[in-house]
Amino acid sequence: MATTVTNAERVIEKSIGTGPPSRPGNGFHRNGGGGKGDADPLRFYADRYRLGMWVALAGVVMLFTALTSAYIVRAASSNDWRPIAMPRVLLLSTAVIIISSMTFEAARRSLKRQRDALYGRWLMITTILGVVFLGSQLLAWRQLVRGGIYLATNPHSSFFYLLTAAHGVHLLGGILALSYLLVRTRRRGDDVAAESRRIGAADAVSIYWHFMDGLWVYLFLLLFLWK
Amino acid sequence: MAEVTHEVVHRHEPPKSFIRKYIFSLDHKVIGIQYIMLALTAVVVGMAMSILMRLNLSWPGTNWPILGTLFPTGAPGGVISPEFYLSLVTMHGTIMVFFVLTTAPQGGFGNYFLPIQIGADDMAFPFLNMMSFWVTFVGFIVLLAAIFIEGSVGIGGGALGTALGGGGSGTVGPIGGWTGYAPLSALGKIAGPGQGAGVNLWIVSIAIFCVGSLLGALNFITTLLNMRTRGMSLMRMPLTCWAWFTTAVLALLSFPVLLGGGILLLLDRVGGTSFFIPAGEYVNGVLSGDPRFPLHAGGSPLLWQHLFWFFGHPEVYIAILPGMGATSHILSTFARKPVFGYRAMVFAIFAIGGLGFFVWGHHMFISGMSPYSAVAFSILTLSIGVPSAIKTFNWIGTLWGGRIRFTTAMLFAIGFVSLFVAGGITGLVLGQTSLDLPMHDTYFVTAHFHLVMGVASIFGMFAAMYFWFPKMFGRLMNEGLGKFHFWITFVGVYTIFVPMHIMGIVGMPRRYAQFTEYTFLASLHPLVLLVSIAAIVTVSVQLVFFFNLFWSMFKGKVAGPNPWEATTLEWITDSPPPHDNFAGIVPTVYRGPYEFAVPGAPRDFIMQTEPTTVDEPAVAGSRGDTSGNGHDGHKR
């Protein structure tokens, strides 16, 4: 495949100067063989998924920026701001999600080395850690509720529930994406394009996952250090 | 020559079943048309609402028996109630801004033509593309539901209504303006009619809309960066693509902020939180903390305004940038002349997009925000006029020395320029803090934004429609009807919206259900009447447009691949294009997008795909004094 591509390119380079015949009327001509899509699927798909993910994350960043600025403005706007005590299990959450980032990296390294079984195993562990994280967040909510702290109790608790929920929903999306990858580990790509798509998808999900990890750490610090 | 066969192997077959082909289609062209149809549906609703509004304003208290039948709660006995009027205003604004001017220009024409113009076979993520349309569609349904839930105690007061936060208020849809200022929008039914469950649905609808737009924006950006065909360097893209790209960036960065704000607002309404509701509220005889009104403390009403306008100002550019792109494209095509100052146009688009994020405070000069930051916002606001002026001058420059063909599309594009100038310059009045003191929240503002958004952007869409219709449906729209439509609409909208400036100068406030209460408004009655009559005529003429549109789909003249003798990639393929756009062939681009009137060339236009020949004079781009692209330094 790869050699064909370079050949095709050479043909095109040559044809430009001489100008191949163009179909009159609509400018159609037949020397365009191989845009990125057909000529170089490997780079193409991986790029597309990674790029798309970065773009999507820019949107996520804006959402949390908006909520952060609301948090800061609200904290300053009145004297009813009573920070809630940190539920202890959040430390567990934090540890779990940081570890999950590492296991994801391990998975990705296995994938690059084409060790599929190992890849699957690490992915599975990452997914489980993700679920544990969500469970631990729910536990934190339960603890608060038992302590009589609800959404509307005071602005800090409102933000706590809101931010953890918003992050949780995003992380749930990450878990779905992980499950998708898990299903795909079985289906070994039968052609080069499918394989590159698989790698691209894994890369993209890992970007997302690490981002969610970092986002949680940020939110944690915002909620309990910045008061 | 073995390699040459490779170019046709990746031909995608179109899906066969009706549902996959027309309903849940992954084809960006079908999705584009779906978006356009959604926008056309929405615009009919929005226009009908504007007519009802005008009826109420110019003939207050009149009994319209038919309205009494249609809207028993809104116009009891046929007389439009003030609540009904305000919910019409709210819905008119929301529908027009979100479901007309954010869908058709970007989701519609952008979806259809961006991939083709860059030589791609589809969007980067076709599935996301389909999702973004259907999510938007659901948003529209929810918005319509908001009207009905709010309007009927019957439905809204039942179990469903309770689930939605206390049921409707039994009037006519949400009342809050399209800007939904808190705390009016945050308090719930206690704040009066039009504040019940319908407002929750209004917020949900907009939140859904945000999600749909975000999916779309993500797709546009990735597609443009990743899927340009061979030779399609950034500076060889048509200006439309630049506009859609910048629009997508604006949407990507601004919609999440509205989404965040919307979530906070909804929580204030249904979750008892106090993000926007301050302490000590005393509403309609009830103090916050009473069993009928949960205790709120400490929220900041201005926070909502900041979040809303941080989105809201970029949003107005989201509404107009695609129109600007289409105008540049069409002016060049029918002037038979390259775009004047292509590079300057690109920079201007960027400058508008970039500055657009730093001027939101100009909507809040009078809001109680810090007067010092108002000064900063004001100066930035006027600065944003500079790139707009650059664009205007370049449009006029494009016409200069052209050989203008007055097709309907061209008429609308020229109309766009005229209207954009008319609406834009009053932005320079509103943008000065001092002058906003008398002008804020008067019809002067209404006049300003209808000229730029309500009609300039819409003219951009009309131009795009007449221009690309043959590509989309294989047939030309009827030029005679089109021109008739243009003349009446052009004169009509000037007649509707220019007098509104005068009303604003006299002091007429916006969002007034009636002007009868104030003697200082009495002298304006003739103008109010004039505006209403012009509105009725103008809106009626849109029927001609709709007739032309649907009639031409089936009966129009067959167009052929390139009826306008245009140069960009969409015109090298069939009309309508095949499923994969270029029938398995991947086009190669050799030159800039607007190579018209090249001296010595056999025809007065050169397609982007026509290879450069050795003996072709290398003119464009090589002269020192040009800012155009033409041959933008790409090696032969």
Add this chain to the structure above:
Amino acid sequence: MGRALGVVIWLLALASVYLFVSGHWWFPPAITEHGPSLDRQFMITIIVVGIAFTAAQIGLGWMVWKYRETGSSTERALYTHGNNRLEVIWTMVTAVIFIGLAVMGQQVWASLHLNQAPPGSFRVSVVAQQFAWTFHYAGSDGVFGRTDPSLINDDDQNFIGLDRADPNAKDDVQIATLIIPVGRPVELLLRSKDVTHNIWVPQLRFKQDLVPGMTIPVHFTVVKAGKYELACAELCGMNHYKMKSFMLALPDDEFRALTALPQDKFQAKKEELLSKYQLPQY
């Protein structure tokens, strides 16, 4: 077609300009100290943008008139991609004009908003609520009595929750009319009980939102006596369009005489003055 379009563009521009210069409809005369300079700034801006508008429309009309395709000639359009010098020139020129306007446009604003009310200003506390205005005067001691939302009692005409037990509140007055002296700076303390409203008297050339949870101080000086309509200019609900009141600007002697009256006589005198002054003719 080209000629027709050119002419229509010119005619529309002409009609638009005519509507602005006809003088048939315009601002009501200003009655504040800052009014004339605001009006001047408005005129300057309107003239500048009016010239730009007219020039742009004439230019546009001229282009479509002149460069329409005529059937006979086969000559091509001018092949040019632009002109950098022109781009630089018009960028600079508009930047200078726009920034110039922006800077000039801050003057009135600065005089009103970037400094405190002058000492000796007459202070009125303004409380808006859904569809009514209450103006709270400190009385002869010049000190406002304490207010508290939980003391609001509509039946008792205590719309602002004035604490009648507070000694400072003894001589306080709350009425639905804004009464201010002429020739003396006025400071309004703006508050709202429920949603955002906006106080708007066209003759004042002034407008300000009243935001619940905030007290917004603003000041200006009225120079012409009279009775004026006062409107709400921020959407506040169903009867937004009826949230009306009056502003009475009284000459100093009349104002002093009125404010010296005890509360019971005050009301009667106020009614008398309200009917004495006529609304301006529009």
